[in-house]
Amino acid sequence: MDKLSVITSFLHAIVVYNVPLLYGTVGEIVVEKSGSLNLGVEGIMAVGAIFGYMMGCFANSLGVGIGVAFLAGVLCGLLFAFLTVSLQANQNITGLTLTTFGLGVYFFVGTSLKAVKWPVMGDYSNIMKGFAELPIPGLSKLPVIGSGLFSHNIMVYLGVAIAVVLWWYLNKTAPGLRLRAIGENPGAADSVGINVNRMKYLHICLGCGIMGIGGYYMALNMGGSFNSNCWINGYGWIAVALVIFANWSPALAILGTFVFGFFNTLKVSGSTLAAAFPGGLGWLADIPSQVFDALPFIITAVVLVVSSVQKKKNSGQPAFLGLNYFREER
Amino acid sequence: MKKTLALLLALVMMLSLAACGGDPETKDEFKVGAIYINSKSDTAGYTFAHHNGITTAMKSLGMDTDKQLVIVDNVPEDKQAVLDAVDTLVSNGADIIFGISFGYIDALEEASKEYTDVIFSHGTGYKANETNFNNYFGRIYQARYLAGIAAGLKSLETGNNNVGYVAAHTTDYAETASGINGFALGVQAVNPNAKIYVKNLNNWADEINEKAYAEELINSFGCGVISQHCDSAQPQIAAQNGKVFGCGYNSDMTADAPKAHLTAAIWNWNVYYATAIKAAQACEGDASKFVEKMGGNAYYGGLKEGFVDVSPLTENCAKGTKEAIEAVKKLMVDGEWDVFTGVKLNISVDAEGKVSVTKTNAALESNGLQYKDGNFKAPMENTVVVEAGGASVDDGVIKGSMNYLVKGVEEV
Numbered sequence: 001m002d003k004l005s006v007i008t009s010f011l012h013a014i015v016v017y018n019v020p021l022l023y024g025t026v027g028e029i030v031v032e033k034s035g036s037l038n039l040g041v042e043g044i045m046a047v048g049a050i051f052g053y054m055m056g057c058f059a060n061s062l063g064v065g066i067g068v069a070f071l072a073g074v075l076c077g078l079l080f081a082f083l084t085v086s087l088q089a090n091q092n093i094t095g096l097t098l099t100t101f102g103l104g105v106y107f108f109v110g111t112s113l114k115a116v117k118w119p120v121m122g123d124y125s126n127i128m129k130g131f132a133e134l135p136i137p138g139l140s141k142l143p144v145i146g147s148g149l150f151s152h153n154i155m156v157y158l159g160v161a162i163a164v165v166l167w168w169y170l171n172k173t174a175p176g177l178r179l180r181a182i183g184e185n186p187g188a189a190d191s192v193g194i195n196v197n198r199m200k201y202l203h204i205c206l207g208c209g210i211m212g213i214g215g216y217y218m219a220l221n222m223g224g225s226f227n228s229n230c231w232i233n234g235y236g237w238i239a240v241a242l243v244i245f246a247n248w249s250p251a252l253a254i255l256g257t258f259v260f261g262f263f264n265t266l267k268v269s270g271s272t273l274a275a276a277f278p279g280g281l282g283w284l285a286d287i288p289s290q291v292f293d294a295l296p297f298i299i300t301a302v303v304l305v306v307s308s309v310q311k312k313k314n315s316g317q318p319a320f321l322g323l324n325y326f327r328e329e330r
Numbered sequence: 331m332k333k334t335l336a337l338l339l340a341l342v343m344m345l346s347l348a349a350c351g352g353d354p355e356t357k358d359e360f361k362v363g364a365i366y367i368n369s370k371s372d373t374a375g376y377t378f379a380h381h382n383g384i385t386t387a388m389k390s391l392g393m394d395t396d397k398q399l400v401i402v403d404n405v406p407e408d409k410q411a412v413l414d415a416v417d418t419l420v421s422n423g424a425d426i427i428f429g430i431s432f433g434y435i436d437a438l439e440e441a442s443k444e445y446t447d448v449i450f451s452h453g454t455g456y457k458a459n460e461t462n463f464n465n466y467f468g469r470i471y472q473a474r475y476l477a478g479i480a481a482g483l484k485s486l487e488t489g490n491n492n493v494g495y496v497a498a499h500t501t502d503y504a505e506t507a508s509g510i511n512g513f514a515l516g517v518q519a520v521n522p523n524a525k526i527y528v529k530n531l532n533n534w535a536d537e538i539n540e541k542a543y544a545e546e547l548i549n550s551f552g553c554g555v556i557s558q559h560c561d562s563a564q565p566q567i568a569a570q571n572g573k574v575f576g577c578g579y580n581s582d583m584t585a586d587a588p589k590a591h592l593t594a595a596i597w598n599w600n601v602y603y604a605t606a607i608k609a610a611q612a613c614e615g616d617a618s619k620f621v622e623k624m625g626g627n628a629y630y631g632g633l634k635e636g637f638v639d640v641s642p643l644t645e646n647c648a649k650g651t652k653e654a655i656e657a658v659k660k661l662m663v664d665g666e667w668d669v670f671t672g673v674k675l676n677i678s679v680d681a682e683g684k685v686s687v688t689k690t691n692a693a694l695e696s697n698g699l700q701y702k703d704g705n706f707k708a709p710m711e712n713t714v715v716v717e718a719g720g721a722s723v724d725d726g727v728i729k730g731s732m733n734y735l736v737k738g739v740e741e742v
Contacts, residue, residue, distance in 0.1 A: 001550060009549040013542060114373045120585060122570070222537060223567035225586055228368055228375040229537045268542040271529070272550045275742050289532045 004144050006276040010269045011148030015156060016221065018261030020045070020232075022159045023214025024239025025246060025253040026166055027073075030207035032243060033170060034200045035183040036084060037322040039095030041211055042236025043102020044076040048212025049231050050106045053219040057119035062130030065216055066155070073212020076102060077205035085200050088324045103230060110226045121224035130154065131220050155217045160254060162210060167251040179203055183318030186325035196325055211236075241300040247307070248316030260296045267292030359398055360611055362388060363424025365415045366403040367431040375535070375561045377403070379580060380430045380453070383599025390604055400424055407433025409440075416441040420448055425617075426610040428603070429453065439463065449610050449620045454505070456730055458627035461618035466602050467729055469632030471512030472662050473595035474557075475669045476633075476640045476655045477577040478516020479677060480592045481555040483648040484575050485521050490554030493517055494547030495528045496540055497559045500741055501701035504732040509559050511732070512669050513577075513595075514739045519675045520654070526739040527551045530706075537562045544568035544576075551742065555592070566591055575646055582641035592651075594641040601637045602629060630725055634663045650679030657687050670694060670728060672720035691719035696734035699741075706741065710734060 024041050031038045038044075048069035056065020080098055083089040113119075121127060135151040142150070170176040179199055181189040186196045218231045242260060246253040266273075267289055274285035307315065364384055368377035385395045393399075400422040402415035412434045419427050426449040429438050435455045442450040442463035452458075455465040481493055495513065499506040514526045529543040541564035547553040548568065556576040558565040563586035569576035570590035578586075578594030609623040621627045631637030643652055654677050661667040667675070667689065674692040679685050694716040702708035715734070716723060723732070735741065 006550045013545065017538065017542060111371060111373055225563050225567060227537060227562045228372045229535055233538055268539055268546060271742055272546050
């Protein structure tokens, strides 16, 4: 066994399998920064996945797939925004309902499509080509970490780019500042002339659209093989937890994704690492896999405890998170 | 308005009462009941395979699956839930009830005592009585041995002796252990130098990791053929992406990975369901005769009955695979030889594609580790499971207590 290649494929798997978390987390951060808590990430990702996959195959184009997944997510966001912003419905319940709804749509569309003819990913050359690995010149030549971290499909880079751009948008631009103001105190924002409802609508839709792309990534990563399990497989819920871990910062979300991903992937690669390095890492083989399953959630719990004990002044959590803004009650 | 409503309700009630009476024609129709762990509308997976088997069997017997099949699905492995499902099915007039999941075992045993006029048939279990309660399972290890031959010949062709196996569980379940062993012995019969690496998912359904584990086996362990004991086709897709080959399970997975798939060990559940329904009908209302009509209370069909098989070989298979598999299949169908015995097959294909199968007496040995009290690596004192030339391991062990892997298999 080539020990260095074990490390390389471990790093590679961390990225490939966990980028959907990044999309889900960044999307949810945008939504939450507007003061809305959307617990429907899992369902929105599922809707984006199934429609993106279907239409992407239909058009034999990765770009169409990404676009449709984004639009499907936006539609879910529109539904959420209409219910919680316009109709003032409870955000927690609306989000949970959206999860159930999204998974229902996923299975309904998928099962119906399978009854007619399921599109097999391998038959669509443009999608296979589009999703193939695209090494970054220079960086990918580095020993060990090169092909592990810098040789991925275009949607990995897209996810990182979205996160960076959104970090810049939230922290360095005027609309970003207004958005954060709405999340902190919508009444004050309103009084200086910001259209609160329009900003909320826009950013809920944008965030949900990003989640939809994450779902589509998952569909492609699973080779488009539709079974009785959903492609999203709980990643939406981990994304909700990751938002807290990332302290509502899209840039930290990149780090958070790979920290979570590290433990996620340890479950798979732990025994391989143990076999490759029996001296140093042999103990990994003796850890029950249930421990690895629980690790991301244990870490979130620890982060929650630490951050609330510290009572950090620079906590990124919007003060108005989860509360509806009703102008007449201001 | 209220009066009209009351009148309407009264009318509905009368009509429904009349419906309860039912027309006499359907009353003595034979009815099949089924309890599923997942949804009957699944399009893949375990419940789908059984549902497909039951409906295929009923159609082949000329039965109407709309009228004569009653199903309760999404029933968890909880005693009360299963008993409730049984009550529903019995009140719908079911004459025979199939429970497909292992965890239904105690509930079905209890129900068989309560409803002695109904037949209960439990898939993958081990409990039964002498009258109206049996269990059924198949010798899937025989089909896996055949798939192992295809994998072994491929490993000789590619010159890569490493073979990978993604397993839902390993030595903690006899079902998975016997499957791994059957496959491994098939590989070794062709390629004695082959090394089989097994990854334990520790989960019956975990699609994402099924793919990730297969990738580990390909990238880190250099495996050239990937076999599997899990529902989804992810290991096969991973094999195709990694430009290696694979053997699927449960159903023909060629459509998912046309460039990688060799053959899959498959179940023909309809074979059992047709046999059982026929036997139940032959009881003519006396459920206590069922076990007698089935010729025993534990059905364990194999290649001979057509209960298990391999899916049609693809073009990816090495030369001579078809002939080799047919020759070995014939030995098992004729009852001349079986997998877990003290007789080893040596299968070789020469340059012209001519197949020779010879038997030698050789002990069946484990790899020295066994599963015991939660420990996967408990040492085995006696690694010889069957002496050279000895008779087969008991069916009970293969089905219920095989807790070791054979020599040449390593769990990683």
